[in-house]
Amino acid sequence: MFGQTMLGRANLSDSANRIFSIEVEGLRQSDASDRLSYSIRNSGTTSIRVPYSRLNEEMQRINRLGGKIVGVKAAS
Template sequence: MLSQFANGTEAASRVFTYEVQGLRQTEETDNQEYAFRRSGSVFINVPYARMNQEMQRILRLGGKIVSIKPYTGATASDEE
């Protein structure tokens, strides 16, 4: 089991879902190919290896991470 974590195969396959509130259009997001608006909640799937980078990006864009859960493949409407 430890060897799976050491070589990254287990970590590479783990994905988490961030529930983010308060994202808004900024100069940084204007450079995206798509526009997004300030809304209630946005769900973002993030690989384990990029969790820290994605947290920093969300905070830089003015968002607030409400929850982090392991990705199960279900959509938000399936969970409610």
């Protein structure tokens, strides 16, 4: 039982330190992005790197800005 708990904690800390790459298509300027101090370009695809702890938040932000998530993969 003790070994299983320690193993679970080790896996949790490993995943917390992982970086993921989100491939996004069609980010565009919108009402939400107008409030930013920089413009969002409308391009084919772009890649955004985020830590695991911010992955869900960043995916929601991309959807709000009108982008389409093409793929998500662990960055090496």
